[in-house]
Amino acid sequence: MAVPDRxxxxxxxxxxxxxxxxxxxxxxxxxxxxxxxxxxxxxxxxVLAAAAxxxxxxxxxxxxxxxxxxxxxxxxxxxxxxxYFAQVLAGVEAxxxxxxxxxxxYAAATPxxxxxxxxxxxxxxxxxxxxxxxxxxxxxxxVGPWADSGVRLVSVGQRSDPFPSVGIDDEAAAHLAVSHLLxxxxxxxxxxxxxxPGAHDFGLTVPAARQGGYERALEERGIPVRSxxxxxxxxxxxxxxxxxxxxxxxxxxxxxxxxxxxxxxxGAIGMARSLGLDVPADVSVVGFDDHDxxxxxxxxxxxxxxxDIGSWAAELLLDELRTxxxxxxxxxxxxxxxxxxxxAPPRTP
Amino acid sequence: MAVPDRxxxxxxxxxxxxxxxxxxxxxxxxxxxxxxxxxxxxxxxxVLAAAAxxxxxxxxxxxxxxxxxxxxxxxxxxxxxxxYFAQVLAGVEAxxxxxxxxxxxYAAATPxxxxxxxxxxxxxxxxxxxxxxxxxxxxxxxVGPWADSGVRLVSVGQRSDPFPSVGIDDEAAAHLAVSHLLxxxxxxxxxxxxxxPGAHDFGLTVPAARQGGYERALEERGIPVRSxxxxxxxxxxxxxxxxxxxxxxxxxxxxxxxxxxxxxxxGAIGMARSLGLDVPADVSVVGFDDHDxxxxxxxxxxxxxxxDIGSWAAELLLDELRTxxxxxxxxxxxxxxxxxxxxAPPRTP
DNA sequence: ATGAAAGCGCTAACAG
DNA sequence: CTGTTAGCGCTTTCAT
Numbered sequence: 075m076a077v078p079d080r081x082x083x084x085x086x087x088x089x090x091x092x093x094x095x096x097x098x099x100x101x102x103x104x105x106x107x108x109x110x111x112x113x114x115x116x117x118x119x120x121v122l123a124a125a126a127x128x129x130x131x132x133x134x135x136x137x138x139x140x141x142x143x144x145x146x147x148x149x150x151x152x153x154x155x156x157x158y159f160a161q162v163l164a165g166v167e168a169x170x171x172x173x174x175x176x177x178x179x180y181a182a183a184t185p186x187x188x189x190x191x192x193x194x195x196x197x198x199x200x201x202x203x204x205x206x207x208x209x210x211x212x213x214x215x216x217v218g219p220w221a222d223s224g225v226r227l228v229s230v231g232q233r234s235d236p237f238p239s240v241g242i243d244d245e246a247a248a249h250l251a252v253s254h255l256l257x258x259x260x261x262x263x264x265x266x267x268x269x270x271p272g273a274h275d276f277g278l279t280v281p282a283a284r285q286g287g288y289e290r291a292l293e294e295r296g297i298p299v300r301s302x303x304x305x306x307x308x309x310x311x312x313x314x315x316x317x318x319x320x321x322x323x324x325x326x327x328x329x330x331x332x333x334x335x336x337x338x339x340x341g342a343i344g345m346a347r348s349l350g351l352d353v354p355a356d357v358s359v360v361g362f363d364d365h366d367x368x369x370x371x372x373x374x375x376x377x378x379x380x381x382d383i384g385s386w387a388a389e390l391l392l393d394e395l396r397t398x399x400x401x402x403x404x405x406x407x408x409x410x411x412x413x414x415x416x417x418a419p420p421r422t423p
Numbered sequence: 424m425a426v427p428d429r430x431x432x433x434x435x436x437x438x439x440x441x442x443x444x445x446x447x448x449x450x451x452x453x454x455x456x457x458x459x460x461x462x463x464x465x466x467x468x469x470v471l472a473a474a475a476x477x478x479x480x481x482x483x484x485x486x487x488x489x490x491x492x493x494x495x496x497x498x499x500x501x502x503x504x505x506x507y508f509a510q511v512l513a514g515v516e517a518x519x520x521x522x523x524x525x526x527x528x529y530a531a532a533t534p535x536x537x538x539x540x541x542x543x544x545x546x547x548x549x550x551x552x553x554x555x556x557x558x559x560x561x562x563x564x565x566v567g568p569w570a571d572s573g574v575r576l577v578s579v580g581q582r583s584d585p586f587p588s589v590g591i592d593d594e595a596a597a598h599l600a601v602s603h604l605l606x607x608x609x610x611x612x613x614x615x616x617x618x619x620p621g622a623h624d625f626g627l628t629v630p631a632a633r634q635g636g637y638e639r640a641l642e643e644r645g646i647p648v649r650s651x652x653x654x655x656x657x658x659x660x661x662x663x664x665x666x667x668x669x670x671x672x673x674x675x676x677x678x679x680x681x682x683x684x685x686x687x688x689x690g691a692i693g694m695a696r697s698l699g700l701d702v703p704a705d706v707s708v709v710g711f712d713d714h715d716x717x718x719x720x721x722x723x724x725x726x727x728x729x730x731d732i733g734s735w736a737a738e739l740l741l742d743e744l745r746t747x748x749x750x751x752x753x754x755x756x757x758x759x760x761x762x763x764x765x766x767a768p769p770r771t772p
Numbered sequence: 773a774t775g776a777a778a779g780c781g782c783t784a785a786c787a788g
Numbered sequence: 789c790t791g792t793t794a795g796c797g798c799t800t801t802c803a804t
Contacts, residue, residue: 136781344719370693445797
């Protein structure tokens with residue numbers, strides 16, 4: 075038996091082989107291939123030619139071990155299957171692929187899972203040079219360990235000072251959405267996606283910020299915030315539908331609803347319609363995100379571009395990795411109100 | 424200056440440290456920590472204790488280099504942002520995280536990108552032990568190089584013989600959807616998501632298989648397939664809306680439409696409604712996938728569970744990696760017709 | 773059951 | 789500008 079089952083085919087070439095073929099030392103090969111200075115042009119092209127002929131590919135693990143850098147970055151988030159997260163991931167992936175970095179994905183799945191992940195930097199160190207945290211709340215006491223770990227952090231959405239971040243102004247965006255409803259004449263505006271009790275325990279700020287914008291918009295018009303109109307729904311379509319059902323049967327029936335994600339908005343609209351109500355005639359709904367399906371559904375919403383947000387986060391991280399400089403910038407991504415067909419003035423009684 | 428900016432904090436412990444602390448050799452530490460046999464129970468617990476005290480974490484790169492295995496798997500797909508792919512990714516991630524494997528993500532973005540990725544196995548070898556190909560068509564001549572590369576392959580959706588795969592029976596699923604429409608009495612049934620000209624050049628079989636099921640259902644009832652009712656839309660919401668627009672204005676106005684993804688179905692429905700038509704009274708629409716938003720939208724569709732498909736693919740791959748045995752199985756995942764509110768009998772004229 | 777020692781393939785001083 | 793030479797931290801024969 076000549077070869078063990080795996081690993082057939084031509085034995086991969088190593089730096090040694092390339093060096094021999096080019097008639098130089100391995101050090102020169104390493105320099106030439108990585109584009110470092112202090113290599114004579116003629117030598118470099120000889121090395122390049124030899125490498126090409128041998129179809130040489132550096133072993134990433136050997137170089138990671140020797141250099142202490144992985145040329146990989148990680149992205150950690152609550153779920154990979156939800157629209158927003160998948161979009162951010164897409165944006166990150168595109169930038170990293172272009173830069174020749176590997177992308178590792180970590181999903182937290184539950185708040186506890188997120189806590190466990192953030193609580194210990196050791197498992198990821200040496201695996202990635204940097205990490206993008208998407209809507210995962212870093213606690214104050216975890217900052218030090220991560221800073222010491224050598225893993226560069228950038229956060230998306232949820233901010234994690236003192237690390238750089240990319241995201242939108244959630245408070246202002248929510249204010250924009252709710253003001254649109256108020257401008258139309260609504261006064262009984264419900265919030266689907268309110269900050270749930272306990273969210274603060276996990277340090278989540280996004281739901282709270284959006285609720286803050288909702289409250290400010292109401293208060294600016296002298297409309298009191300009523301807890302009966304506040305429904306948490308954990309960014310889940312089904313829970314949003316249930317919440318809508320209860321709101322519509324509740325003591326004060328809202329004439330309009332602000333859902334803090336388009337997925338929740340669609341769940342709410344579906345419920346309203348299955349209850350025989352017309353949207354927007356009977357109840358207006360404004361969402362958040364501008365989901366790929368929002369336009370098709372005629373959904374009025376606040377648009378953000380998670381793909382861009384992901385791209386910027388990746389670029390921020392790559393910059394930091396390349397320059398070594400940590401600029402604790404906070405990039406604010408734009409939002410825009412997209413008025414479509416799910417909002418209208420309240421029915422005049 | 425005591426320490427270089429990066430890499431502060433306690434210097435990470437190595438096997439050497441653990442060995443010293445436990446009073447054994449590094450070889451024994453290595454064996455004990457990995458649960459290999461031939462380690463006295465007492466010794467093992469001493470090593471475990473020492474490792475815990477030192478907060479030891481093996482350096483993945485060193486072990487990859489020495490052992491020649493990465494304990495990482497990759498997933499390659501056309502897009503990470505689309506619902507189906509994001510779900511598959513979620514399923515894969517969950518299984519791998521549980522198994523302690525790293526997950527690397529590669530997106531092809533274009534057919535050409537996919538071709539380039541598949542054309543050369545070298546870049547991923549040593550990075551991952553296995554690779555899950557989602558709807559990426561491997562050409563015959565690429566099989567050998569991948570088999571030789573040592574990277575284990577499993578495909579999802581699009582099949583890549585002789586490698587194992589997980590997926591649904593696209594032909595049968597489409598047949599199910601279209602038969603539902605025919606059972607309702609429709610005869611002019613359009614297909615949004617037809618195999619585009621050129622798809623075959625890339626070896627894509629999924630659109631063709633779904634179209635095959637559509638055609639068979641019609642033929643079984645003696646209904647001729649008319650090319651005017653066949654519209655490609657590249658799994659894109661906007662293109663589907665455009666296609667719907669043209670179909671509804673075309674020579675033979677369909678009374679029903681089968682869209683090969685829910686996203687396309689929703690685009691089509693949105694267009695129909697904005698044209699003042701009622702769904703399903705004026706035109707029935709059946710989708711494909713059972714997207715998270717399908718139920719909320721009352722969309723009739725063929726359900727599949729991409730999360731499960733991803734999980735199974737990951738498990739297949741892990742089995743193969745652990746046992747070394749390649750069982751060229753083809754796992755067929757279930758589908759189910761979900762009849763909701765977007766389909767009804769054609770209006771009787 | 774345990775230890776000694778030889779690498780895995782590459783990078784990074786340090787010389788020259 | 790180029791070569792020599794240590795390692796990086798772990799796994800794995802081969803002894804014992």
